[in-house]
Amino acid sequence: AFLQSTTSNVTNPDPLNERVFSAELGYGFRSGIFTANLNAYYTLWMDKSFVRSTQMSNGDYARINLGGVDARHMGIELDFSLRPTRWMDITGMLSLGNWIWDSNTKGYIYDSQGQPMTAALDGTVASGIMADDHAWLFLKQKGIKVGGSAQTTGAIGMTVRPMKGLRVSADWNAYGNNYADFWLGSGLNGNQTIEVKDPWRIPWGHQLDLSASYRFKIGNIFATIYGNVNNVYNYNYIMDAQSDALQEGIWQNAYAVMYSFGRTYTVRVKINF
Secondary structure (H helix, E strand, O other): OOOOOOOOOOOOOOOOOOEEEEEEEEEEEEOOOEEEEEEEEEEEEEEEEEEEEEEOOOOOEEEEEEEEEEEEEEEEEEEEEEEEEOOEEEEEEEEEEEEEEOOOEEEEEEOOOOOEEOOOOOOOEOOOOOOOOOOEEEEEOOOOEOOOOOOEEEEEEEEEEEEOOEEEEEEEEEEEOEEOEEEOOEOOOOOEEEEOOOOOEEOOEEEEEEEEEEEEEEOOEEEEEEEEEEOOOOOOOEEEEEEEOOOOOOHHHEEEEEEOOOOEEEEEEEEEO
16 A cells, blocks of 8 residues: 555535525513523524545544535423522523524545545555545434433523622533434445444433622622532433444443543632732
């Protein structure tokens, strides 16, 4: 195999401009103590471009440049704010989404230096970009869930002001319907169709955050002290992961798992001159 170490700067001969279609319908309610907004959305992302990767037999990583990809995002969102008394605020939100890849896609394969690869994926450089010997992959991914972001989120929080200058807040956030993003594993050859498996559905996660601030006076100067405790229960949940597109979407086939931070603390002081 002939390996070429210089990076290719050849211009993509047939780029597609990304297009977006979006429609929303909403309703808002306002009163003296309560406000709420309800919104439904439907968005089509068309001709998106992105990159997937696989490992070649020579140990290098290959990049598959995919274009003309469609995705459909739809869902409903609700947020509200309640002030039952002057010293208390209650807020909340809920977002229910359904995001899927809405088309299959074909992509050409390059090594980490940007050189076009032949179908053996052993590091042999093709005669040119999109030439007859330039390797490609066709991904059958229509209907597969979009990974990398929670499609269902919710939150509820309360802020109280029990005395002048003091504010105390508690906020609970939850994340669900989060799916692992996929890569194409290793040991593949080019010029073939890949049937993408349903990705792993990551278990839902949540955390409770507490915060407080107190504003006071030092002589003729105002100061405010802030304190935060994030993830009070020190609960570790999975925020993101990846899985092999060729394997069943179960936790045993997940990797590159990213966990949330544990309990963290911050304290700061602000002085206004």
